[in-house]
Amino acid sequence: MNALSRHHDRFNVPSNVVVHARGVQKSYGTLSVLKGVDLDVPSGSVACIIGPSGSGKSTFLRCINHLEKIDAGLLLVDGDLVGYELRDDKLYELPASTICRKRADIGMVFQNFNLFSHLTVLGNVTEAPVQVRGTPVKEANERAIELLAKVGLADKRNSYPSQLSGGQQQRVAIARALAMNPKVILFDEPTSALDPELVGDVLNVMKDLARDGMTMVVVTHEIGFASEVADQLVFMDSGVVVEAGKPSEVITNSSSARTREFLSRVR
């Protein structure tokens, strides 16, 4: 992209920050869901967002890749605006065909997996590299098999999603996101729809990713996972970030009464 669309310098964002949010606001009609969210996610770090339901954490995650439009504020991913173009101090919304180029760098893993049900596991992983990036099919297949091996599902490559368990589907979804070599992966409650005994497999794959230095933003209810993996634990409530910091600090001696109350209820 041209120099205009890189805004690290212009907004004084440290160059290693992948997700930079300042005063992000979003409302549905009169219901204000995000009331000014601030967050920085440095490259190679893991930010886990926790908070009560309705606190706006999933909405914020979906704003990062412009699945939801923001009403006000600044959201940069790798120094780029997603979904908007800055001209004359106004953010102009871009057409979908332009947005998708930037979206391709932002991976997303959904609560309900959302695998393409008409494609095999291998097809799910290779679809975007081949169709969006123009990777040759042979190369995409090799890389996909590599990624499927990484999530422990190389032998399922010819199965259809409906033939897999929830945990397996979610691991395929992670491989599908990885196939695009994203700069950051967003996880929207990735284990909430899983049977308890399948949660571990998915969390292990995510831990491996964190260890490999993948930048991740994870909305989760798994406090145990968050405290183990997160570099930054973010507590959101009523559309704002109440506090963010090292998991040990947030969990053991939070300065906020709301955080303490939430943690006491989920643990």
Place this chain on the structure above:
Amino acid sequence: MENTSDKLGVPQFKTVPLRHPFRYVAATIVVLLFTLLVFGAARNQALQWAAVGRYLFNDQVLDGLLQTILLTIAIMILAVVAGIVIALMNLSPSNLLSLPARGFVWLFRGTPALVQLILWYNLALFVPEMTLSIPGVGTLFSVSSNDVMTPLLAAILALGLHEAGYMAEIIRSGIQSVGKGQTEAALCLGMKPSKLMWRIIMPQAMRVIIPPTGNETINLLKTTSLVSTIAVDDLLYSAQGIYSRTFETVPLLIVVTIWYLIVVSIMSVGQFYLERHFARDQYAPRTKLSTVAFANIFRLRREVVAK
């Protein structure tokens, strides 16, 4: 009774499936009636089976059959293309697009095919000339409706637009059946809206679209017989042409019936394989048509014993 317990005294009862004696009675009656019907038809002199055999492969009949098939294909192509456009318009967030689409469906689905057919055929009565002129530039072209609106074109337009009204609704419901999550997942992978539609949504929508489309095509094949009223020489019109000379009305109508049945049967087989292709993640691999079609024919009592 001594065998109902094993060595440890645990009861080992055998289950006996419920018998359905009435099914045997009903099946016997049906077979009997069917036999009577076949004998009655075979013995009925008025049906003139010899004439049926003579005309079954008559050149004029076969030409009519070909015309009927070609007409069905042409109409269906027009209906599918128009149906996709109308369906996409209908799903547009803009009322400027969705309202005309709904109007189209309302108009063409709400009027009988035969009425539309005759209206298009008589287009010249209310639109004598078709003219394209731009103010200040002049007339670009002008043609007489009578010259353009041949019976064949009237047939394709009338039935094509009528069918498009139905196809638009079938395609719309198919597209809507694909979950929103599929769209979001594809968008997150950087897919353009057009690619998203053709690579992700449509292949999955086909699962919902194919069965009713198959029914529509079969329906359409039979509906094309209406074109005989405006002198398009389809299967029925060809047969009518022959029996108006020879007065062998009944045997020729039987010939027509036989040909419609043959083509519909072939189409049904094609529909089965199409459905299987688009639902390939649902079917056990390589389900054969014969397994599905004949699985229940000889089953008089349902197997309730677990596998």
